[in-house]
Structure formats: C-alpha cells, structure tokens
Amino acid sequence: MPRALSPSQVEEFRERLCAAAEHLFAEHGPEAVTMRQLAAELGVSPMTPYRYFKDKDDIxxxxxxxxxxxxxxxxxxxxxxxxxxxxxxxxxxxxxxxxxxxxxxxxxxxxxxxxxxxxxxxxxxxxxxxxxxxxxxxxxxxxxxxxxxxxxxxxxxxxxxxxxxxxxxxxxxxxxxxxxxxxxxxxxxxxxxxxxxxxx
Incomplete structure (x- = not known):
C-alpha cells in the first residue's frame, strides 16, 4: 500500500510533474506523450502519476x-x-x-x-x-x-x-x-x- 502523503508533498510532486509535462507536451504535442513517458521523466514508476492525476487530460x-x-x-x-x-x-x-x-x-x-x-x-x-x-x-x-x-x-x-x-x-x-x-x-x-x- 502506498504511504500517505502530506498536502505539501502532493503539491510538490504535482508541480514537478506539470513542469515536466509542460515541456514534453509543447515539444511533442500532448497526444504523442504517454503517462509512462511522464513517469520516466521524473524517475518514478509508471503508475505513480495516477496517484496525483486522473489521466493525461487532467495533467x-x-x-x-x-x-x-x-x-x-x-x-x-x-x-x-x-x-x-x-x-x-x-x-x-x-x-x-x-x-x-x-x-x-x-x-x-x-x-x-x-x-x-x-x-x-x-x-x-x-x-x-x-x-x-x-x-x-x-x-x-x-x-x-x-x-x-x-x-x-x-x-x-x-x-x-x-x-x-x-x-x-x-x-x-x-x-x-x-x-x-x-x-x-x-x-x-x-x-x-x-x-x-x-x-x-
């Protein structure tokens, strides 16, 4: 079971993920970027982004x-x-x-x-x-x-x-x-x- 995160930890990760996504989305187009790529950019497991966002549209x-x-x-x-x-x-x-x-x-x-x-x-x-x-x-x-x-x-x-x-x-x-x-x-x-x- 994933450990519970504080609101500040959640916000910090969301900001990091959004910063990575902003660059990847602008460079390749949102449709060409996968959740797996976003996770890899941050060095986390492929499922980690789903703890913070519902899907790619949400990001x-x-x-x-x-x-x-x-x-x-x-x-x-x-x-x-x-x-x-x-x-x-x-x-x-x-x-x-x-x-x-x-x-x-x-x-x-x-x-x-x-x-x-x-x-x-x-x-x-x-x-x-x-x-x-x-x-x-x-x-x-x-x-x-x-x-x-x-x-x-x-x-x-x-x-x-x-x-x-x-x-x-x-x-x-x-x-x-x-x-x-x-x-x-x-x-x-x-x-x-x-x-x-x-x-x-």
Whole structure:
C-alpha cells in the first residue's frame, strides 16, 4: 500500500510533474506523450502519476491552468504599475510579450490548442478568465479616458489578436530580418489606437 502523503508533498510532486509535462507536451504535442513517458521523466514508476492525476487530460488541464495563472499574475502586476491608461495598456502588452517569449512552452499550450472538456476543470476556467479579464480591463481604461471608442471586449480582442499574431510569427521565425519585433509592436499599437479613437 502506498504511504500517505502530506498536502505539501502532493503539491510538490504535482508541480514537478506539470513542469515536466509542460515541456514534453509543447515539444511533442500532448497526444504523442504517454503517462509512462511522464513517469520516466521524473524517475518514478509508471503508475505513480495516477496517484496525483486522473489521466493525461487532467495533467494537461493543470499545466494550462498554471500557465494562465502565471500569465494573469504578470499582466495584473503590469496593470497596477502605471496610472495613465495608455501607459497601462503598453505595460500590459509588454508583460504579455515577455511571458510569451520567456515561457514559450506554456504560451503555446495555452493558445495553440484547446481541450473540448475545458469546462470540467474549474482551475483552468478561472485562470484563463483572469487573463481575459485583464485584457478587457486595460481596454476599458482606454475607453474611460477617451483614447478609444467601442465595446471593451471587442477592443481587447483587437489588441490581443494583434499581439498574438505578431508573436506567433516571431516565435516561428517568420518575421523579415529587417523587422524589429518590438518596433513593430509599438507601431501596430499606435496605429490601432488612432483607429480606435475615431467616431466612425
């Protein structure tokens, strides 16, 4: 019979397993990674992961929830670091980009795939909701200050789609060598801001 584990021991192993899974899932795709491979990565028996997670989908949801939580933490810290609405949006955007570039495995798993049963994982729903709420909050700040006109969710998605699209090209090495990604993001934000401030 397996020995009883303390809550801290359970949490520590879950975090180790999720860290290993994040890299393997991002490198090979979740469908190509087995529970046996995850166990081998940590040097434990093939059945050990089942003491902590129901199945591989459960692990994937935990990995993605952890990514979204770290992502939301970064954007929330950036949001509260400035007071001017445009500076707030720029700070949130920089935090978004920094996370995507420094934690690219997590970023890919968060946005390059979805789980058909995401609603079954409350932690994943809550963490992704926090990130989405932060994108909407910075858009609302632009509206409240007169820098943008329109629906905050629509504006958030316009800014989000622009950031994400540029990052996908950058991470895939598809940007022209002549293009400085940071300069491109600044120019795109200024161009979008001009359009979002128009009445028509």
């Amino acid at each position: 994937l949801a935990a990995v993605r929830a952890s990514g979204f939580a770290r992502f939301a933490d970064a954007m929330e810290a950036a949001y509260h670091s400035e007071s001017d609405p445009v500076a707030v949006s720029e700070a949130v955007g920089r935090a978004y980009v920094r996370f995507a570039l420094e934690q690219s495995d997590a970023y890919r798993l968060m946005f390059d795939l979805s789980q058909p049963n995401e609603a079954d994982y409350p932690e994943l729903v809550a963490a992704s909701g926090r990130a989405r709420a932060m994108m909407v909050a910075q858009a609302q700040g632009l509206i409240d200050s007169g820098q943008a006109k329109g629906d905050p969710e629509v504006i958030a998605h316009i800014l989000w789609a622009n950031l994400h699209g540029g990052l996908v090209l950058q991470l895939a090495g598809k940007l022209s060598p002549r293009i400085d990604p940071s300069a491109l993001r600044r120019a795109a934000f200024q161009t979008l801001l001009k359009g979002l401030a128009r009445d028509d």
